[in-house]
Amino acid sequence: MLAVPPIVTNAYLGVDGVDRDLVDAAPRMGMSEGEIVRRVELPLAVPLIFAGLRTAAVFVISTTTIASLAGYSGSLGDPIANETSYHFSGVLGAAICVAALALAVEGVLSLVQRELTPRGVRIEREQEARVAASVAV
Numbered sequence: 001m002l003a004v005p006p007i008v009t010n011a012y013l014g015v016d017g018v019d020r021d022l023v024d025a026a027p028r029m030g031m032s033e034g035e036i037v038r039r040v041e042l043p044l045a046v047p048l049i050f051a052g053l054r055t056a057a058v059f060v061i062s063t064t065t066i067a068s069l070a071g072y073s074g075s076l077g078d079p080i081a082n083e084t085s086y087h088f089s090g091v092l093g094a095a096i097c098v099a100a101l102a103l104a105v106e107g108v109l110s111l112v113q114r115e116l117t118p119r120g121v122r123i124e125r126e127q128e129a130r131v132a133a134s135v136a137v
Helices: 004-016 020-028 033-070 077-081 083-116 119-136
Strands: none
Touching: 004 033, 020 033, 033 077, 033 083, 033 119, 077 083
């Protein structure tokens, strides 16, 4: 349940944020509605869609630790919720594992996002970042 809002919101904003001139030009190039979505809107919305997926993944990983409070044992939340059995070092170790797992998933998804983002969009964003950095100096 926690993963759905960022995915849906970012997917909607990503597709809605595609330049309308590009979408309007696509039918004139002979594209059907399905092709417009597949070949224009979705590729240009990939950065925001994956931002939602990355956020959702981190939310899910970080909140699975509370599963032990609902009676499920065997997760990394068990040492965190049961300090009397695992002591401080167990709690700290489990917390570090959860944080490392969240960071690893975030890193892998950011690499996938980079590979799926069209080259032109990546170049444009890198140029925008360079211009913003030169203005800030």
